[in-house]
Amino acid sequence: MSYRSIFAPGLFAGQVVLVTGGGSGIGRCTAHELAALGARVALVGRKLDKLQAVAAEIAxxxxxxxxxxxxxxxxxxxxxxxxxxxxxxxxxxGLVNNAGGQYMTPLEAISAKGWEAVVNTNLTGGFLVARECFTQAMSRHGGAIVNIVADMWGSMPGMGHSGAARAGMVSLTETAAVEWGPRGVRVNAVAPGYIASSGMDKYPAEMAPLVREMTKTVPSGRFGTEAEVSAGIVYLLSPAAAFVNGSTLRIDGGRPQVRLGWPMRPADEAMRARPAIAPFEGFHRAVTPKLFSKA
Structure with missing residues (x-):
């Protein structure tokens, strides 16, 4: 089997795209799609063994x-x-600024060290990678950067450090679009909502029932797939987005629009089976998070 991308074969032939956090989750999926479309992918992450495993899959x-x-x-x-x-x-x-991480805890329990660790990963690190890609390469020939943020439009209770960092990355995206646009570099962001990704397997076991209930707050009635996020990233890297700069593309099934006082209807299973609503499952190597297999 091969990646079932909706984009044209060879779309990124001859191009090099750097993907941070490429050893798992959305980064792994996006790297596979870009490679399937002809890009040479540079996988970046802290754990060499995970990167090597994904590189072997791609090869x-x-x-x-x-x-x-x-x-x-x-x-x-x-x-x-x-x-x-x-x-x-x-x-x-191209750069897919995907590396990130956080943990669940209330604000009053976050230490300065914990705060700095999350902000440095989700904001400062992304800035450093984008800056170096621009100064060392893209400032001379142009390029496209996609920063991966998160659904933090209604804040992120329980993960305030991550919410603050992600909001900062949205602002950084908009600033970079203005400063680097004249040099032929487009900078956009993708904000995934509830995505069934391997990152969920890092959550404590006691959170599994809560996570499985989260779909009740999503108008589309389900979790998104890694391939649906990857498709948005690939679009923003592609020539089709040549006039898109400084934007944040939300891929979240409409979750931030849910309001108190408006009753959420149960998802219609028959409607969800239709192509316009059914999950896009383009990634042939996708793995279902373990917490769903225990449902």
């Missing part, structure tokens, strides 16, 4: 990927990583 499917271990929170490491990608591939045409 098995006929694509090309290199691996670059890097802690994006370290400025010198980021600078060296981007230089290494350029040394191996000669150019960087």
């Amino acid at each position: 098995e499917d006929g694509g090309q990927a290199s691996v670059h271990a890097c802690d994006i929170r370290q400025e010198d490491a980021v600078r060296a990583m981007v230089a290494a990608v350029l040394a191996e591939h000669g150019r960087i045409d």
Whole structure:
């Protein structure tokens, strides 16, 4: 089997796209789709073994990927990583700023160290990677950057550190679009909502019942798929989005529009089976999070 992308074969032929957090979840899925569309993908993450496993999958499917271990929170490491990608591939045409992470805890229990760890990963690290891709490569020939944020439009109770960092990344996206647009670099963001991704397997076991109930707050009545997020990312990297700059594309099934006082109707199973509503399952190597298998 191969990735079932809706985009034209060869769309990114001859291009190099750097994907942070490429060892799992949305990053892994996006890397597979980009490689299937002809891109040479540079996989970036902290754990080399995970990157190598994804690179092997891509090679098995006929694509090309290199691996670059890097802690994006370290400025010198980021600078060296981007230089290494350029040394191996000669150019960087696209960046998917996907690396991130957070944990559940109320504000009063977040230590300064915990706050800094999340903000440095979800905001500062993304800034460093984007800045180095721009200064070392894209400022000379243009390019496209997609920052991955989150559904934080109604704030993120229980993950205030992540919500603050993600909101900061949206602002950074808009600023970079203005400053770098004249150099031929488009900067946009994608905000995934509730996505059935491997990242859910990091949640405590006691959260599983709560997570499974979350679909009741989504008008579309389900979790999104990694492939649905990847499709949005690929669109923003593609020539079809040539006049899209400084925007944030929400992929969330309409969840932020839910309001108190408006009764949520149960999802209509018959309607959900129709192509316009049914999940897009383009990723042939997708793995269902374990907490759903225990439902």
